[in-house]
Amino acid sequence: MKSPKGVAEPDHLNESPSVTDAELMALRERVAQLDRLAAIGQLTAGILHEIKNPLTFITNYARLSVDLVGEMESITVKLQAQFDPEELLEVLDMLKGNVSRIRENGARAERIIKGMLAQIRSSESVLFEQTDLNILIEEFSKLAYQGMRAGDNQFNVSLTFQLDPSIGSINIAPYEFNRVILNLVLNACYAVNERRKTQPDTYKPTILISSHKEADAIEIKIRDNGDGISEEVKKKLFMPFFTTKPVGVGTGLGLSLSHDIINGLHKGQLNVDSEPGIFTEFSIRLPLD
CATH class of the missing domain: 1.20.58 (Methane Monooxygenase Hydroxylase; Chain G, domain 1)
Known part of the structure; x- marks a missing residue:
């Protein structure tokens, strides 16, 4: 239908619909919130x-x-x-x-x-505070393990800790950092559990979690003996919405958010090393001020 004589049609009626950067950011934040709720x-x-x-x-x-x-x-x-x-x-x-x-x-x-309630709070305010890193790592690794067992009572794993006692308390954003530990250990649990299903008699699921204090940084490693990942997958691993899990199992945001928390918020590094069929190891490097 034509516009009344002398009245121009608004320009937006002639434009094709598009998604703005702001809308994409809002969508990602909503999905991130759902990811936290799913966890x-x-x-x-x-x-x-x-x-x-x-x-x-x-x-x-x-x-x-x-x-x-x-x-x-x-x-x-x-x-x-x-x-x-x-x-x-x-x-x-x-x-x-x-x-x-x-x-x-x-x-x-x-x-x-407090840590679990923080998973569902808004990410608008981030609080850095002195935190006993080893206690955080151990407690939230065990939570991830127990959560996995709750979904599959056949799941079991040798969960081993090698935590450097000299680390003590460091300045981090604990409620964001524990999301990283939860994500990485849950991924490790998922990896070894999937391998267990194909090798039930000969395979012994193992996850090693370690921390080490260096002169200028602290390094945390989470290593599993699951099926490992290929070089092609490693290149995409930290991309938003990329996942190797079946539909409905993951949102594809866990590792992306973890990368943002470590590399962006904490100015550190989150890396992955893997050899297909042998192991996968995520390493977190936090600089010491």
């Missing part, structure tokens, strides 16, 4: 399993501490007749140890909960 769903059982252990410690040591207080009361009564300071000091030392374990395991449960 949360997969890890729910792992979270419950990991939280159960520290909560059991808290409950048991709290009960024992109450019993120790009762013993102290009994000893106090006996002091009227016979003073034995060694017995009282021994009970006080045990009580101190119990309270320390309660605090340690409570803090562990809190870290797990």
Whole structure:
């Protein structure tokens, strides 16, 4: 239909529809959010399993501490007749140890909960803080493993840690960094599990997670003995939406987001090395300020 005489048609009616860069960025952010939510769903059982252990410690040591207080009361009564300071000091030392374990395991449960809640928060504000790197690596690697087991009770793997104790606490964005550990260990679990399905009798799934402090950097490696990846796939591995997994298993954003978090946010390097049929190893290099 023609426009009324003297009225020009808007230019946009004559243009073909196109997707702007802003729309593409918004789409990627939405898919990234879905990717994080999918990871949360997969890890729910792992979270419950990991939280159960520290909560059991808290409950048991709290009960024992109450019993120790009762013993102290009994000893106090006996002091009227016979003073034995060694017995009282021994009970006080045990009580101190119990309270320390309660605090340690409570803090562990809190870290797990805070870390997983952070997976679904907005990425607009990024907080860098001093973080015990080895604790983060170990806790979120175990969460990834338990999450994989929740989806396949036949899955099992030798999960080995070689963590350098000299690293201590470093300045990182922990709630972003733990996404990287979750993604890389989940990928390693997926790789060894797929190989296990084709070699159930002779194959022993193994994942080695290590950290090492150098003069100017910290290096973290996650190595699995899955089927490995080809050179052609390695070239595309960090591209957004690229995945080798079946439809519905992955979004193709996990490694892309991990690359952005390490190379962009932390000014480090995320690399991959692999030999088809033998191993795949992801390495993270974080510069020390």
